[in-house]
Amino acid sequence: MWKALALCFALVLLVAASRQEDIGVQNCTELFRTDAREFAAQVKELRLAIEKIDSTNALSLANAEQKLKDTRLSYKRIAFFLEYFFFTSSRIYNRPPKTEIEEPHLEYSAPSGFQYIEALLFDDPGGHKAEMIHQCRFLEAAAEDLPALLHNFKATDAQILESVRIELIRIMSLSITGYDAPLLKSGLDEAVVSFQVMDKVLEPYMKRSNDNKVWKFIVSCQIDLVKTKDFDSFDRLYFLTHYALPLQEHLGGMINGMGLEINEKGILNYNAKNIFSPDAFNRAAFGDSANNHPGLVELGKKLFSETRLSSNGTLSCASCHNPALHFTDGLPKSIGIHSGQAVRRNAPSLLYGSFQHAQFWDGRARTLEEQIRTVIHDTLEMNGRPAETIRKLARERQYRRLIRKVAPNRKSLNDTIIYKAIAAFVRTLQPFNSDFDRYMAGDKTALTDSQVNGFNLFMGKAQCGTCHFAPLFNGLIPPTYALTEFEILGTTASDDWLHPRADPDEGRFEVRPTPYFRGAFKTPTVRNAAVTAPYMHNGAFATLEKVMEFYDKGGGAGLGLEIPDQTLSPIPLNMTDQEKSDIIAFLKALTDRI
Structure with missing residues (x-):
């Protein structure tokens, strides 16, 4: 009897959970299905307009530009969904107009999509006509197949909501800057379309949460965007501070209140108030470990100014990254270990330097630890012998206490502790107090x-x-x-x-x-x-x-x-x-x- 009751209770919970999973998923996928068909039709219209281009006819050029804008606006109705759930497919339509390199295997991806068409259209429409038509036919074929992406598609409400919150960041950081369409300058209009779709997607969630603040800010964002017709004169700071950032805050609150918060991308911190908050990023995504011993930063700060890390005892990290000069040295190129001889490149500030996925001007180091190790060993920079140095420092009273805190086993002590400690210190250089x-x-x-x-x-x-x-x-x-x-x-x-x-x-x-x-x-x-x-x-x-x-x-x-x-x-x-x-x-x- 008890087993039967337990089984029934489990089934009830399962049914309830399955219902909870679809507050707005079906609504969102149906919107995508409808908007994808309209988008495919717009791509065809764009091709027809480009086929009619006559370099001597300004009207034909203006019509092609308008059709490109219309197609981009149509794409924005499906972009948030496509770029979140089918990122690889989205790259066909909207990527920078340049050859991209997939690392580490150096696989080339030739330019394609609307940004590439825009660059060709504004450069030499007559000379590039054949290539633009080729691009449109390619996009046409791909767009016709978009509804097929929904075959056996499964998503959760939490994923739908994350795709919307990422779209809001896309608007604030890319759309209003003209990143996607610098020559068309259609970014503000595209942002309006994104908000329109956002409103439709969020409708079931807003009804469930009974939160009308999100809806009010979505409407306010649209009103502010449409009241300024000129892209260049739009007051972006007012838009952000009065409408978009409060929307981000309330949207996050609604998602959290519904218990539907996930972070599949991992880099943004959804607990932050907004994207301009000092804690907007998950620092662990940039190598910062919450498990670091508190003494590691203290040790790193001291090692940062330790000249004995260089072979002749004259240079420290602070020599080229002087804290008094905002962690630079004021020189075109820093002077290295050899008197009067400059290194190859300028020493950039270390402030916010940890917020990168590659270090050095050429990105040859993936982590701060790797960068620090490279600099200390470099024969032009510090030419140090850190493995020997750390053992010597560990015998000194001023260092012994600090090293014991983070490396109590003296027998296993090696140069790795230097790189970890200095990197831990550099990761604290994020003041956000301008x-x-x-x-x-x-x-x-x-x-x-x-x-x-x-x-x-x-x-x-x-x-x-x-x-x-x-x-x-x-x-x-x-x-x-x-x-x-x-x-x-x-x-x-x-x-x-x-x-x-x-x-x-x-x-x-x-x-x-x-x-x-x-x-x-x-x-x-x-x-x-x-x-x-x-x-x-x-x-x-x-x-x-x-x-x-x-x-x-x-x-x-x-x-x-x-x-x-x-x-x-x-x-x-x-x-x-x-x-x-x-x-x-x-x-x-x-x-x-x-």
Whole structure:
């Protein structure tokens, strides 16, 4: 009898759980099925418009541009779902218009999709007509098969909700910057469509949770986006602080309150208030271990300034990363172990340096520990013998106590403790206490009008935010921040624009020998950029004004150099002097108090 009752109770729980699993899954999949069909029809319309292109007929070009925009808007109705559940399939439609390299096997993926079509359409529509038609036919065939993805498809409500919260981050970090469509400048319209779909997908959940704040902020976001017709003049900071970020906070609260929170991607911290909060990222995803002994950071801080780690006792980590200089040294290229001899590249700030999936300008180290080990052993930098050094230090009273805390077994003591300890210290260098951070935390007096305008330009017209992604303003690619970006800028050997010369440093090509990495370098954070001159991997630009001028001219290719695989657009930005000044003012607002 008791066994029968227990079995019945288990069946009741199973039925209840199965019902709980589908608050809005079926609603979402049916929306995808309907919108996928409409998207396929739009791709066909785009092909027909491109087939009618006549380079002598401005109307035919304008029609093709409009059809491309319409198709992109249609894609945005299915993008959040496709990119979350079928990421590989999504890459067909919307990826950067450049050859991408799948590491570590260096498999090439040729450019394809709407961003590639956009680049061709705005470059030479007549000359690229055949290629654009080819792209459309390829996309047409793929789009026709989209409903087939739902065959035997299974998802949970928690997954649906995570796909929506990731889409919101995509809007805040990519759509409003024009990342996907820098020439069409359709990012604001695409954001509106994303919010419309978000509203429909979330409707069953909002009814269940009885939370109307999420709905109100979704509506407010749309109203704010549509009231400004001009992409360049849109007030992004107001939009974020008044609507999008509060929406993120309330959406997270609703998901948590329903007990439907999951984190399949693992890098974002969903317990943070919003994406601009200091705890927005799970630090464990960047190698920070919660199990680190408290003494490890203390030991690392001391070792950071230990000159005996170098072969001649003259250099420490702090020599090139001086805390008083925001962890830089103010030199174009640091002086290494040999007197008067510079190392190959500029020493970037270590502030926020742990928030990367690759270290060094060329990304040759995957972890901070590996980077630190490489520097200490490098014959041009410190040329140290750390295994011998740590045993000597362990005999000294000032170190003995610290080392015993983290490595009580003296017999197993080795150089690994040095790399772990210094890395643990570097991971604490995340102050998030700039004027900009105070503003985003609620202090609306923290920024001047010029700095507010500078942020809006940075995230909009100037296209800075399409490589230096918010909120860290480095090369971690949103919305999942799972990859570190490398860019080919055509950086010159000096800041003499009248006689530009290509810098000979081949960057990531030396690590991964493919032509598409020749001259590629990691995108560093611009937090604290105002106080960490000189700039670029070679320290060639002495001032932020020179940096702004370089980007405004379109990088090396824009200056007339032959940079065939430059990933920075060579099209001049045509920024005014006041606009450049405002962007620099914003960069000054990113300076931390240390």
